[in-house]
Amino acid sequence: MKMQHFCEQYYGSLCQEEGAISTADNASTADRWQQIKNDMSASPWPPSPPSAQTILMEELTAALQPHLLSRTQMWELGYPVEIEPNSTKAVMYMNAPPPRPTIFTSWNVNAPEFIPGSETNSGVISTGSTPRLDSEKATEEVEHLCVRCRKVFHMTRDGEYLTQGFCSYHWGRAADGYYACCNEGFGSKGCALSIFHVWNGTNPGMNGPLEGYVRPRSHRGGVYAIDTEMCYTTAGLELASVAVVDVNGQLVYQTYVRPSSSILCYNTRFSGIRPRNLQHATKTLRDVQNDLLEFVGTDTILVGHALENDFKVLKLLHTAVVDTCAMYPHARGLPMRRSLRVLSEEYLGRKIQQSSAGHSALEDARAVMDLILLKVKEDRAFTEHHLISNQLHEFQPYTPYLLVSVA
Ligand SMILES: [Zn+2]
Ligand SMILES: [Zn+2]
Structure with a gap:
């Protein structure tokens, strides 16, 4: 079986080698222990981008399982959820x-x-x-x-x-x-x-049943970060642009979208959308939904920041979701949330959303993916640290008898 894996490098190319083995697997226990100690004691703050490591897509998918939002979390965060199993009608509860x-x-x-x-x-x-x-x-x-x-x-x-x-x-x-x-x-x-x-x-309160929602039907996997920008129309906030990146930060889908109702405000300060961007936009929301379902399946993990807002305007029902709002929670808990701009600067050492021309869906999606990968890297380091600690404990047990005999 062809093993697809990727390099956890910032926007490096997708590795397509067969049977590649993580360098950590070849290292001796002592070397790994020393490496972890070095990482933990000498790591600068904010941390540098993740060093080149290889991780299988299957491993990444497994590593993200503990971070998937539960149905309860999705409801509490205001995600649109299906009104009944396999329905494309949605309801959502807004605080x-x-x-x-x-x-x-x-x-x-x-x-x-x-x-x-x-x-x-x-x-x-x-x-x-x-x-x-x-x-x-x-x-x-x-x-x-x-x-x-x-x-x-x-x-x-x-x-x-x-x-x-x-x-x-x-x-x-x-x-x-x-x-x-x-x-x-x-x-x-x-x-x-x-x-x-x-x-x-x-x-505020219960919204729905809401029509026009779609849900993935195929059994595709993969991990993608998604971000949208929106305009105010007479129907409320509507989708105006969408960007999707893969685990390497490579853009896999981006388009402007023509809202269905009259535009009242382009919200340029935040959306980055200008009249000229939508002047020749031909894609409709329905087109975008069809495009996304070409590569988003039931097992695809979608990651984003406050992704419920993106799902609302995309009119998308999906359950395999990792949200950096939940992954990097505010110290005071919900409804307080940390902004993507602050998370990116603090954890990635990267300033985003600095342009006076507004946000960029691509820039935001890349920041989200890097925050996700950073968390996976930290999880792996934590697991390896405890694994090796336990091994060392076995090899060097505390033996009071030995101490007594020496004395
Ligand atoms: Zn007003
Ligand atoms: Zn003011």
């Missing part, structure tokens, strides 16, 4: 977003907090037991929470705005009483202005 930090200098009766029924359980307002025509559903009034300014706004199901007014918001993270975008304090007037409020396509 309420944390309230935008606010310091009230005066009572604002128009603030969402004071509007009856405007709590985070936004949803359909006009419901009834009488069956409605499609035309009635299209003009039905729905309520959404703006993800930028946290105001409640209304639109029809077919995307017509019923709420007028500008969206004034801060785009930077809020920490220590200030916004990173402008260093203004909580409760200050927004430093960015838009003519539209925007929503992310989901509502």
Whole structure:
């Protein structure tokens, strides 16, 4: 059988040799022990990229098994899950977003907090037991929470705005009483202005049943990192670009995608997507789903950072998932998460998401794959360390009788 294996080098080429043997297998126990001691005592921080090692794809797949998300974890993290076995209808549970930090200098009766029924359980307002025509559903009034300014706004199901007014918001993270975008304090007037409020396509609480989802059917394996970028449309966040890399960081799939609804905001600061990128995009979400299922099978391990957001816009149901949010958890636990930018800098010594032109799906996917490989390398070193420690313990037992006889 042809043994496919890869070099754990940064973006090195895929090894196709037959029967290659890990160098560690040839080393003597003493050499391996010395190597591990050297690694553990003299490793710089942040660590250097993984040294050249060979690992079989089968070994990598096995090494990732302890890191696969359980069904419970996927549910808690907000992944879309199948409504019943083998269904392509999805449901997901979204926790309420944390309230935008606010310091009230005066009572604002128009603030969402004071509007009856405007709590985070936004949803359909006009419901009834009488069956409605499609035309009635299209003009039905729905309520959404703006993800930028946290105001409640209304639109029809077919995307017509019923709420007028500008969206004034801060785009930077809020920490220590200030916004990173402008260093203004909580409760200050927004430093960015838009003519539209925007929503992310989901509502707090239960969402679904949701249509249009696909799931892998073939029995392909492999490991791929995936990352998407999104735009705000009248239907919420929609897929605008996707990148997939293999274990060597090599790009295996990348495309821009034409959203199905009218684009309200390209979200360029974060997505890196500009109007010209989508001007000639012809791929639809359905095209991308078909493309992905050409190489993603039921046994393929997909890795990503906060991958539930990618699965939502890809409308993908998959269970073999490794998420760097769970692999490198925040010290305070969920819902706190460490950003990919911080993880990359701390563990890989590599700055990403530095461009003012926005994020790159390719750059992010490569960072995720390297974080995954680094964890596998650490796991292997930990296992070998304990294995050799136990062996040494057998060879050099503590023998009080010997000590007594010497004395
Ligand atoms: Zn600001
Ligand atoms: Zn807004």
